Amino acid sequence: MRVPVDWLGEYVELPAGVTGEQIAAALVAVGLEEEGLHGGDVAGPLVVGRVLEKHPEPQKNGKTINWCQVDVGDSNGTGEPQGIVCGAHNFEVGDLVAVILPGGVLPGNFQISARKTYGHVSAGMICSVRELGIGEDHDGIIVLPRLLGEHHVEELGLQPGDDLIPVLGLDREVVEVNVTPDRGYCFSLRGVAREYSHSTGAAYTDPALIPVDPATQDGYAVELADAGIPELDGVPGCDRYVARIVRGIDLTRETPEWMQRRLLEAGMRPISLAVDVTNYVMLALGQPLHAFDLATLQGPIVVRRAVAGERLRTLDDVDRVLDPEDLLITDSGTRILALAGVMGGEDGEVTPGQTTDVLIESAHFDPRSVARSSRRHRLSSEAAKRFERGVDPDVTDAAAQLAVNLLVEHGGGTADPAITDADQRVATRGPIELDVTMPTRYVGVDYTPERVREILTMIGCEVRELGQGTISVTPPGWRPDLTDAPTLVEEVARVDGYDKIPSVVPRAIGGRGLTHGQRARRRVAGALAGQGLHEVLTYPFVGESRFDELGLAADDVRRTALRLANPLSDEAPLMRTELLQTLPEALRRNISRGSRDVALFEIDTVTLPDHAAQAPVPGVGARPDDAVLQQIRDAVPGQPWHVAVVAAGQADRSGWWGKGRPVDVTDVVAWAHSVADTLGVPLRRVQAERAPFHPGRCVELTLEDGTTVGFVGELHPKVVQRLGLPDRTSAAELDLDVLVAASERPTQVRPLSTHPMASSDVALVVPRSTRYGDVEASLRAGAGELLESVELFDVYVGDQLAADQQSLAFRMHFRAPDRTLTTEEVNAARDAAVARAAKDHGAVQR
Incomplete structure (x- = not known):
């Protein structure tokens, strides 16, 4: 503004x-x-110049410039014509133009000096409205009679050399x-x-407080036929419509210079007397007006909603298809005159030289209706900007009166005594109760009750005492934003001064620090980063095609994903149920950028919806009760924390020191175990089959009680191909919440034994189908408490064994907490372990 x-x-x-x-x-x-x-930022000399000569000179670059001789009177100190180069062509010899001479300053601190250009010394500049900062037109230079009007130029008696700064208002x-x-x-x-x-605190005079002629019964017929639509809560689109008629206007008269100047300074272009008057009143009072040619109206003004398929050509010469939500101003309900509150139509347009009688419309329209129509038609107008923010409904008649007064005064018309004021306003908001201590409590500044009442009265509110420190506040019509007590508190703080609100740094109080889960996740991230993995964060959105790419079965529970109502991308409308649905894409992108050896990990949440739980949708009028809030909380999907790893390339790089080693599933298993070891949780490995892993190259990691923690393995070759990943890519995903919960359980600590350890090796022949982990479990169960650890150190298959057999060699370590074990005790424990393996798996000791 x-x-x-x-x-x-x-x-x-x-x-x-x-x-x-x-x-x-x-x-x-x-x-x-x-x-x-x-x-105020243009410094002289800026003077009137008369073009004496104009010589077009084509240039090599295809541009034509004009070498001009301009009479600037005695303002140049010599009285001789001034030679000036000008690139514009919208003027002729004899025209009066605006000339700034050397030593002058244009907006932006642009210094003017005599300089050689295009083979001439140009001593100054012939200016455009943009160069002077009084408009945006840069197509041509200022020709004063066109800008100010022939009559006004004659009144001013402008001559070459006269100072233009006060004439153009550049000193204002x-x-x-x-x-x-x-x-x-x-x-x-x-x-x-x-x-x-x-x-x-300066004295204020309300320009809307002018004598207003009262409405009569015989005014121009107006029918407010819109009762509202459900989308806008049934609020009528127009609740007040004032129609005033001015007859016998001479619209060929020029708008007064002072009004044109004010419109220009306010950023609006003068057009004609009728349009200029309505724009002037809008800028003065904030009430948009519209003028119709009375001679073109056949019947009453009817305000109604559009019918599907109706069209309107607006004043910007665009033919628009109307929507049933659009509010219209019509002639007799049939001929459309305007899109209410937004822009008028070509029918009923006031035309200088033809129109003599005008009907002035001053109405109050529902802000939401105007805003939706403006956005629907991508049509932002000065009227729409005001209506959609809320216009004072109490100033409607005063705005119409001011427009009538100006048209009568400057257009020579006569105000028709018949006045229409169709007022169907209904009080939509009542008084607001306010505790006078509330501003102090909310803002932290000591506002006395007297100061609170003074400020609210100052901004136009009606204040009544209710007793016991409570007041009733009725906001003025021009403040639709004042709806409750907190908005009144904001007004008190604003008017009293934001600078009076102290800046107080809150005192840091002692806290409990990070939760166990937060500390655990940080330790896990540190452990993986310490082993050379890079942490990434991926977007949690996937499409249904990703489930197919990962080879998930049609009934796989991981396909049951939460669908977003308003996704960022229609191709990814679902929330991921596993990190491995998004993490491999980060690996693919890094490899495509030239990184060959990549190991990534991500720690984040996944979303596991329970579609049976439905959240109610409470109203907005009041706070939901505790039962409804609990239903909403219960319907929030589970979002457990997971950690996932994906790797490809070489684990040990090759070089002059020798061959490298490609990363394989054993590396990822080790990283998964390091996650559990960091939290002090022992894991067991069980061979498994699970998409998207390769059958036979996948293990399930569980707690000692059998609770599943996650899966590790090599990705299936078809999955690798569909995702565009390198061959033998390995991955893992663990449920961090399960590990964190297990890490909180009490741990039985055993003292370290200072007695020596005894070792014994056994080689057991078992079928090739037997998993070594099952044999190890049998050895542990049979050896008893004296067994401290057992490790597989050799696997043999060959001519000395049958084709379907294998030899597994284990090293068993024994130790007692309170004594040195004898050879007999060690042998007895070893034999018991072998016997248990023979019983469970048919193992035979070699």
């Missing part, structure tokens, strides 16, 4: 000599944002502020002046 300082001074008392910078600072103090300062400042969505009333001089008054 551009605010001309001299216009602002009509509504609020400005100190003598106040600058735009000081005004901007005062507005910032009450929460408005300074966007920029305009004007304009403050530009950014209006936030909750302060729509500041899209007007009325609102900005009020805010300046709040900030400085």
Whole structure:
């Protein structure tokens, strides 16, 4: 919103000599944002020039420039014509133009000097409106009669050499502020002046407080036929419509210079008297208006919703297909005149030279209806920007009255005594009860009850005492954002001054530190990183095709994934149920970028939905009760923490020192065990088959009680091919929550024995189908408590054994906590272990 300082001074008392910078600072103090300062930054000499000669000169680059001789009077100190190079072509010999001479300064601190260009010494510049900072047009230079009007140029008697800075208003400042969505009333001089008054205490005069002619029974017929639609809670799209008629207007008359200047300074282009007056009133009061040619209207004005298939050609010359939600202004309910609150149509448009009688529309439209229509048609207008933020419904008749007064005064018309005010407003919000101590409690500044009442009254609220420190506050019509007690508290803090709110650093109190789960996850990440793996984070979104790529069976529970209602990508609408559904893509991407030897890990959550649990959708009018909240919590899907590893390439790189070793499943098994060892949880390995792993090259890791922790293995060749990964890629995924829970269980600590250890080797012949882990378990069970550890150190298959047999060699270590074992005790324990293996697996000692 551009605010001309001299216009602002009509509504609020400005100190003598106040600058735009000081005004901007005062507005910032009450929460408005300074966007920029305009004007006052052009230094002379900027003078009137008359073009005496114009010589077009084509250049080698294809451009044509004009070498001009310009009469600038005595402003150059010689009285001789000034030679100037100009690249524009929208002027002719004899035209009056704006010329800045050497020594002048344009906006942006652009210094003007005489310089040689295109083979001439150009002593100055013929300016465009953009170069002077008074508009955005850069297509051509300023021709003064076109900009100011022939009549006004004659009135001013402009001659070559006259100073143009006061004529163009370049000595006047304009403050530009950014209006936030909750302060729509500041899209007007009325609102900005009020805010300046709040900030400085300056006397304020409301421009809407003008004598308003009362409505009559015989005014132009208006029918508010919209009762609202369910999508907008049944709120009528228009609840007040004022129609005023002015007859006998001469719209060929030129808009007064002072009004044109104010419109230009406010960033709007003067068009014609009728349009300029409605725009001026909108900028002054914040109420958008529209003018219709009365002669083109056949019947009553009917405000209704559109019918599917209806079309409207708006004033921007675009033919638009209307939606049933669009609110329309129509003639007799059939001919569409305007898209309510957004833009008028070509039918009923006021035309200078033809229109003599106009009907002024001043209405109050529902903000949501206007906002949805504006966005639906991608049509942002000055009117829509104001209506969608909320327009004061109490100023509707005053805005129409001001427009009528201006048209009568400057257009020579006569105001019709018949006035329509179709007012169907219903009170939608009542008074707000406020504890006067609430601002102090919320903000932390000591606001006295008197100060709270003073501020609320200052911003236009009606305040009544309810007793016991409570007041009833009725916000004014221009503040639709004041809806409850906290919004009133914000107003007290804003007007009293945000700078009075102290910056207090909160005192750090002693806490309990990290939880056991947080510490455990950090230790796991540190352990894997310490072994050379790189941690990554992947997006948790997958598509159904990923389940097929991983070879999951149609009834696999991992396919039961949570579907997002509004996914980032339609190709990945599901939440992953395993980390290995997203982590291999990170491996593929790194390898495709040239990294051959890669080992990655990820620690994150997966989502395991229970589709049987349905969350209720409570209303927004009140806080849900505890039972509803518990139902919502129960419906939240489980999100356990997992850790996953994927690796490919070489574990030991080759070089001058020798051959390398490719990473294989044993490396990943070791990393998985290191995760458990870091948390002090012993694991067991059980051969398993599970997608996406290779059958026979997959193990299940379990706790000692059989609880599954996760799976480790080499990925299936078909999975590797579908995912674009290297051959023999290995991976693992463990449930960290299970490991963390197991690490919290009490651990039986045994004292270290200081007695010597005795070892004994056994080689057992078993069928090749027998897993060595099962044989090891039998040896442990048979040896008893004296067995400290057992390890497989050799596997033999060959001519000395049958084709379906294998020899497994184990080294068994025995130790007693309280004595040195005898040879007989060691042999007895070893024989018992062999006997148990023979019983369980038919093992024969070699």
